[in-house]
Amino acid sequence: xxxxxxxxxxxxxxxxTLLGAIMALQAxxxxxxxxxxxVSFIGIAGFFVSLDAPYLAMLQIAVYVGAVVVLILFTIxxxxxxxxxxxxxxxxxxxxxxxxxxxxxxxxxxxxxxxxGPNLPTxxxxxxxxxxxxxxxxxxxxxxxxxxxxxxxSGALLGALVLAKVDR
Amino acid sequence: MVNxxxxxxxxxxxxxxxxxxxxxxxxVFFPGFIHLVIVVMFLTxxxxxxxxxxxxxxxxxxxxxxxxxxxxxADGVKLIFKxxxxxxxxxxxxxxxxxxxLVFLGALPxxxxxxxxxxxxxxxDVGLVFIFAVTxxxxxxxxxxxxxxxxxxxxLGGLRSLFQQVAYEIPMWISALSVxxxxxxxxxxxxxxxxxxxxxxxxxFLSFIVFFxxxxxxxxxxxxxxxxxxxxxxxxxxxxxxxxxxxxxxLALYMKLYLMSSLVTILFLGGWWGPAFLPxxxxxxxxxxxxxxxxxxxxxxxxxxxxDLLIKIGWTRLLIIALANVFITVVLLSxxxxxxxxx
Numbered sequence: 185x186x187x188x189x190x191x192x193x194x195x196x197x198x199x200x201t202l203l204g205a206i207m208a209l210q211a212x213x214x215x216x217x218x219x220x221x222x223v224s225f226i227g228i229a230g231f232f233v234s235l236d237a238p239y240l241a242m243l244q245i246a247v248y249v250g251a252v253v254v255l256i257l258f259t260i261x262x263x264x265x266x267x268x269x270x271x272x273x274x275x276x277x278x279x280x281x282x283x284x285x286x287x288x289x290x291x292x293x294x295x296x297x298x299x300x301g302p303n304l305p306t307x308x309x310x311x312x313x314x315x316x317x318x319x320x321x322x323x324x325x326x327x328x329x330x331x332x333x334x335x336x337x338s339g340a341l342l343g344a345l346v347l348a349k350v351d352r
Numbered sequence: 353m354v355n356x357x358x359x360x361x362x363x364x365x366x367x368x369x370x371x372x373x374x375x376x377x378x379x380v381f382f383p384g385f386i387h388l389v390i391v392v393m394f395l396t397x398x399x400x401x402x403x404x405x406x407x408x409x410x411x412x413x414x415x416x417x418x419x420x421x422x423x424x425x426a427d428g429v430k431l432i433f434k435x436x437x438x439x440x441x442x443x444x445x446x447x448x449x450x451x452x453x454l455v456f457l458g459a460l461p462x463x464x465x466x467x468x469x470x471x472x473x474x475x476x477d478v479g480l481v482f483i484f485a486v487t488x489x490x491x492x493x494x495x496x497x498x499x500x501x502x503x504x505x506x507x508l509g510g511l512r513s514l515f516q517q518v519a520y521e522i523p524m525w526i527s528a529l530s531v532x533x534x535x536x537x538x539x540x541x542x543x544x545x546x547x548x549x550x551x552x553x554x555x556x557f558l559s560f561i562v563f564f565x566x567x568x569x570x571x572x573x574x575x576x577x578x579x580x581x582x583x584x585x586x587x588x589x590x591x592x593x594x595x596x597x598x599x600x601x602x603l604a605l606y607m608k609l610y611l612m613s614s615l616v617t618i619l620f621l622g623g624w625w626g627p628a629f630l631p632x633x634x635x636x637x638x639x640x641x642x643x644x645x646x647x648x649x650x651x652x653x654x655x656x657x658x659x660d661l662l663i664k665i666g667w668t669r670l671l672i673i674a675l676a677n678v679f680i681t682v683v684l685l686s687x688x689x690x691x692x693x694x695x
Contacts, residue, residue, distance in 0.1 A: 215446075215499060222492070239538075242481040250488025254518060257495050261511065315477060315538060 201227030406652035434595035446500035458607030468632030509588030513579035524566035544623030
């Protein structure tokens with residue numbers, strides 16, 4: 185597999201995204217964490233722009249920076265500071281779970297890269313695809329991933345309902 | 353594109369070529385920076401004068417020009433020379449940085465707003481989504497600023513603002529959806545071009561109503577100005593801002609007012625189309641100012657809504673009307689009723 189040498193745009197965007205992600209985890213003040221997360225999301229939107237997918241980039245900003253970060257801010261603002269600070273029990277298997285998730289993610293990314301990497305088309309068709317045809321191309325060429333995504337989203341919605349259910 | 357100068361003698365022609373290039377003119381003069389500042393300053397004077405006339409007062413008078421039209425300059429000078437008070441234990445970088453970010457975010461969408469067939473800085477294919485993406489950053493900025501003020505009233509105002517803007521963004525997007533379906537494009541120039549024969553306010557009247565109401569809620573205008581309800585929250589989320597910081601926030605808010613009026617003009621009122629005796633940008637600005645007038649007038653007329661009513665109207669009325677109008681648009685398009693107007 186040939187590795188393409190990274191260009192300046194890629195380096196800058198990677199730096200922004202990774203620094204944002206690291207700052208989001210390391211920030212002392214939670215609100216700075218949320219802002220760093222927004223910066224990281226904007227970096228990812230930059231990747232989409234550099235990959236000739238401006239529509240996806242705009243939706244990335246609107247959904248992740250505009251909505252997800254707002255949700256996180258809501259949570260930070262509405263949780264009482266003292267309770268959040270008191271909860272120092274971070275050693276209840278959370279780090280082990282984190283390691284498991286990170287390992288699984290690394291293995292699956294490596295697997296995808298090893299399986300699909302050599303077979304990727306050298307000239308992806310998305311570059312000159314007008315957005316008016318995005319929907320039909322998605323639904324016609326990739327029906328199975330679309331259905332799986334829909335199932336995943338419904339599952340997440342159901343899970344959120346279960347979590348949010350208050351026992352009366 | 354202009355080639356970079358290679359010898360000292362080329363520098364002057366280079367500067368002239370840059371200054372007269374289309375990019376420079378659109379970026380700096382029209383529809384860029386200078387036009388934006390002038391219109392925003394005019395809007396601040398216009399709002400004060402209009403509200404004064406509604407309440408049988410005279411309004412700004414002595415600052416010079418007809419009807420005291422130079423009042424915004426006097427206001428600006430006054431605010432710049434006032435002391436910037438930073439509250440005790442406020443988060444200084446955010447308190448000073450967020451207002452600047454708000455102005456940047458308020459000015460950024462004008463890069464894709466077409467004021468005429470060729471008067472647009474960047475003709476993006478996803479212009480409408482770009483505007484929604486940028487304006488969706490406002491609420492979080494407001495909440496962050498309110499938090500950084502380290503004070504009760506701004507914080508309550510910021511939370512209210514966030515609730516309100518998040519609730520009203522959804523009907524707004526959905527009502528814009530029927531316009532996108534009618535025009536078959538997200539490109540703002542193409543959306544306006546599709547309205548050459550009929551303005552979209554006719555086939556998408558319900559959408560127009562929903563979009564207009566949601567616009568007023570997004571702009572925190574009466575009757576939706578709960579985030580800055582002055583009897584209970586002093587001045588809402590910008591209570592602690594003073595001097596230049598207040599001026600910058602004020603500028604951002606009026607930029608957003610102009611932006612939203614322009615968006616209503618583009619989506620529903622045919623953009624720059626009008627009888628040919630006036631140039632296209634003049635028509636556009638006139639229409640946007642008329643929309644702004646209708647956004648301002650309720651401030652002198654209506655009382656404020658209650659919080660629960662506000663959220664209820666957003667989620668149970670506007671959302672449903674917007675969804676119904678999407679269905680109506682589908683029916684209109686598929687039955688070919690609008691074929692006479694080339695839709």
